Amino acid sequence: MVQPKPGTVWFVGAGPGDPDLITVKGRGLIERAGAILFAGSLVSEAATRWAPADCVIVDSKDMTLEDMSAWLITQAARCETVVRLQTGDPGLYGALIELVQPLDAAGVPVQVVPGVSSAMASAAAAVESLTLPEVTQTVILTRMEGRTPMPDGESLQELAAHHSTLCIFLSITLMGQVTAALRAAGWSPDAPVVVVHKASWPGEEKIVRGTVATIQALCREAKLVSQSMIIASPTLGARHWTTLAKSKLYDASFTHRFRQASVPASQLTLDTP
Numbered sequence: 001m002v003q004p005k006p007g008t009v010w011f012v013g014a015g016p017g018d019p020d021l022i023t024v025k026g027r028g029l030i031e032r033a034g035a036i037l038f039a040g041s042l043v044s045e046a047a048t049r050w051a052p053a054d055c056v057i058v059d060s061k062d063m064t065l066e067d068m069s070a071w072l073i074t075q076a077a078r079c080e081t082v083v084r085l086q087t088g089d090p091g092l093y094g095a096l097i098e099l100v101q102p103l104d105a106a107g108v109p110v111q112v113v114p115g116v117s118s119a120m121a122s123a124a125a126a127v128e129s130l131t132l133p134e135v136t137q138t139v140i141l142t143r144m145e146g147r148t149p150m151p152d153g154e155s156l157q158e159l160a161a162h163h164s165t166l167c168i169f170l171s172i173t174l175m176g177q178v179t180a181a182l183r184a185a186g187w188s189p190d191a192p193v194v195v196v197h198k199a200s201w202p203g204e205e206k207i208v209r210g211t212v213a214t215i216q217a218l219c220r221e222a223k224l225v226s227q228s229m230i231i232a233s234p235t236l237g238a239r240h241w242t243t244l245a246k247s248k249l250y251d252a253s254f255t256h257r258f259r260q261a262s263v264p265a266s267q268l269t270l271d272t273p
């Protein structure tokens with residue numbers, strides 16, 4: 001007997017919380033999914049809002065990785081489009097590879113659709129840029145050590161020594177250790193830190209601004225214990241700076257592929273912070 005061709009399992013980034021922040025491609029897959037396995041309350045809304053009436057929709061919160069891969073393999077034998085819906089982007093702290101390996105072993109085709117990470121949504125909520133010319137051009141996405149140990153060279157203190165932007169996931173309950181690591185890496189007690197809770201969630205988003213010295217107490221006062229992004233960056237608050245180095249891309253003296261320079265560089269003065 002000829003085996004039917006298995007369906008594809010699509011790992012879809014649901015975005016940070018606002019159902020409108022899923023990609024058009026992700027939404028299209030939900031609209032034609034025969035089965036959806038979603039991760040937690042955060043993404044249930046997107047799943048249930050756009051899935052067809054006869055779609056099998058299951059929350060993975062009580063499942064082990066083995067349960068999940070077995071479920072995805074079973075559903076792929078039954079329907080053409082199976083969706084694993086995850087918060088933010090599937091490639092960040094999402095157990096993507098642990099789930100892909102058993103599907104590969106079972107011969108089930110896999111595809112990944114990226115999503116808006118909570119790091120980006122948190123910066124957007126706070127109207128912050130994670131990079132600024134001549135301030136920092138580097139963003140580090142990381143976390144404090146929890147049950148998952150940090151590999152050598154990746155302690156927060158070591159990463160913070162770069163003085164670039166840090167987006168710290170999964171660490172709101174370890175705020176004391178976060179600020180201690182920043183201090184140990186030479187960050188000033190006055191250096192700004194912003195914490196965004198439930199970025200993009202309609203009606204639930206909270207933004208707490210403070211400094212390395214004050215942010216722990218402020219987060220405790222605001223009772224933030226989960227779903228929060230910690231951003232420490234020399235770029236924070238730049239919206240209110242009076243002097244700013246301008247991006248070369250939009251500089252009138254800068255010629256690039258799509259535009260000829262209109263002003264010779266020698267006639268320009270650049271503000272520097």
Ligand code: SAH
Pocket residue numbers: 016017086087088089090091092093094116117118119121122168169170171196197198199200201226227228229230
């Ligand atoms: N793949 C996800 C991250 C999952 S790990 C992504 O790309 O965003 C879970 C952590 O992400 C949480 O502990 C928190 O630090 C962060 N997070 C997820 N959603 C968030 C949101 N809406 N606002 C702020 N932080 C969020």
